[in-house]
Amino acid sequence: MTKQSKIVATEARFPVANLSLSSLNPRQTVPEQDVIELADSIWAAGLIQSIAGLAGKNDTAEIVAGGRRLRALQYLAEQHPDLAKTRPELANPMVMLAPDAETAEAWANMENVARRDLHPAEEIRAYGKMEAKGGTVAAIARAFAVNEKHVYRRLALAHLPEAVLDALQANEISLSNAAAFTVGNDEKVTMEVLETVRGEGYSDHQIKQMLKPDSVRGSDRRVIYVTEAGYDEAGGRKTADLFLDQMFFDDVALLDELFDAKLTEAVETLQAEGWKWIEAHFESYLSPYSHGLEKFGSVYPESGDLTEEEGKRYDELAELAEAEVIDAEGEAELAALQAILDGTYTDDQRAHAGLYVYVDGQGNQCVSGALVKPEDKKAAIEAGVLRKSMHGGSGSDGPKSPISQKLRDDLNRVTKGAQQHAALRDPDLLVDLLAFQLSHHMYWNDPFGISTSDVPNWPSTEAEGYALDARLTENPPRNMMDAKDLAASFRAFRKKGPEHVRGELVRFLAAQFKGGDEKLQALVAKTTKPNTREVWTPTAVNFFGRVGGPYMVEIWRDLLELAEDHPTVTTFAKLKKGEKAKKLEDLFMQSDLRSALGVTEAQAAKIDAWLPESME
Secondary structure, eight states: OOTTOOOOOEEEEOOGGGEEEOTTOSOOOOOHHHHHHHHHHHHHHOOOSOEEEEEOSSSOEEEEEOHHHHHHHHHHHHHOTTHHHHOHHHHSOEEEEOSSHHHHHHHHHOHHHHOOOOOHHHHHHHHHHHHHTTOOHHHHHHHTTOOHHHHHHHHHHHTSOHHHHHHHHTTSSOHHHHHHGGGOOOHHHHHHHHHHHTTTOOOHHHHHHHHSTTOEETTSHHHHHHOHHHHHHTTOOEEEETTTTEEEEOOHHHHHHHHHHHHHHHHHHHHTTTOSEEEEOOSSOOOTTTTTGGGSEEEOOBOOOOOHHHHHHHHHHHHHHHTTOOOHHHHHHHHHHHHHHHOBOOHHHHHHOEEEEEEOTTSOEEEOOEEEOGGGHHHHHHTTSSOOOOOOOTTOSSOOOSSOHHHHHHHHHHHHHHHHHHHTTOHHHHHHHHHHHHTSOOGGGOSBOOSSSOOOOOOTTTTTTBOOOGGGTTSOOOOOOTTSOHHHHHHHHHHTOHHHHHHHHHHHHHHHBOOOSHHHHHHHHHHHOOOHHHHBOOOTTTTGGGSOHHHHHHHHHHHHTOOTTOHHHHHHHTSOHHHHHHHHHHHHTTOHHHHHHTOOHHHHHHHHHOOOGGGO
16 A cells, blocks of 8 residues: 555444454453443443444454444343344444455554544533443543543533533534533523623633622632631532632622621720720721821830740741741740730720721731821820820921931931941841841842942931941942952952951941841841940031921920929020030030039930930
8 A cells, every 4th residue: 555545435334243353453352341331331322433344245344443342332232132223323333444454454553543532522421421321430431541530520511501512512612611611500691601702712711700700719818717617607609610629609798798797706806905996997908098097106015025945945946937847836836935026015005006907818817006096196195105206297297397307317327327336246147137138038128238239327427426337337348340350359358268258248248237127127136236326426416406496405404304494494495506506415425514414323324325216
């Protein structure tokens, strides 16, 4: 047979008794159980795949392709003596006939060439019929030579409306489209959606949305918060998406009711702790700006300290948690230790402040920080729970701050410099923090500003009253490497020894240190103990001369603990602005002025620790 020869095959029906297995058929032996299972499939769904052979004498044929199907037909003929009457199509199967022995042999060796693959719709219907006759998934899988997972997926489609399977067989929808229809449980809606998407190329997601326009998925924050078990207990209806291991929750009104009830219960539980107010916030995010929280006062818990033993245990548990090998008992112990570090609110704080309770986008119940409402601020200040703000601005209820924005920027730089100055005392901490940052993605909360820009720590007043560690000066200096042999320079750098290399690393890490989030900053501060007054003292140039006279009078009176009408205060108030600034500078520089004013030890300690409000 050449490449140009054309194979002409014919088809004819033969009584099963006139068919025999050809010696050309490569599969001469087949397990009896396989034959029985295939016979069950053929009895339920018909002979979907044809058999092929070579015609013989006296209306006979030898089967070269489809030997297992032939055996199944012969088995059915034995089991059903009236097969010719009840199932004539099986008693007289169609056989594709080869034109010659050479072609028949080629078919025998290449059976898949003569085999017609089932259309998915035909396969689905065949599996469904066999299942309806009592066939198990395992039996169907063996009968059709497929795995059980494949059978399960096809059977999931077998109960679709006939119109959907017709559309699939007509290639008007894809197989995955048909799978999307399994989430529908309203036949009228299913038919309407089918007519909309037929032949239009809609995505599976779009079809599911049309079938379930009002349902929510299991990833919805309300479902996670209420829990699937809680929803089931309340009698909520669900629909399973068998192909994506996903669930649709159909009673959205009930879900909202359960969500509101659980959040309300959380409010009542917190209210029992003695807070002035607790309010439920039903959105997934509590925005300071869109909800007017910038006008509220913030109250912070009084943090606690761990004993040396507790600190070691905390580090051990934190390491296990980081490696994700901590058990439930360890998590509970770590949470208890963290609660000590986070601190607690006092009874007085609770009596003047409140909390918002809400559920975030991941279904977690969240509680805001303690807040004092604008109308409660005055009472909170009088009770010592909230400190009177010195900040002004167009959006503030109080008077304009005596500290300008430019001065505030300088004070922030000084505070940052004090933190960096303190960090130099613990080089190991800086190196550990660097390793931590490099191995974690913390978005905008990176401890170090490792970039081409410097972290500002130098005020516009330069070194006036400001004495940083020399290693941090000039922000810090870097050797210019233009037109140098970098390899030679690096060799020389390394020859200076590991102590020099580590020293350079530490000083640059300190200069790049900018903080992190609140908890990380608090941890670092607890270790390094930054003290702004260690590096900065207010002087006439760097502070006093840059604020107003009334504010300097207030500082003078407060530090010396004098009444407004005390002669020392009224005399100070009459001075010119520059004289006031110089006098305050003298007071802070521990000059003879302190002795002349009779400053006590307690007042001296207060002066030596004093900082503008924005730096505290």
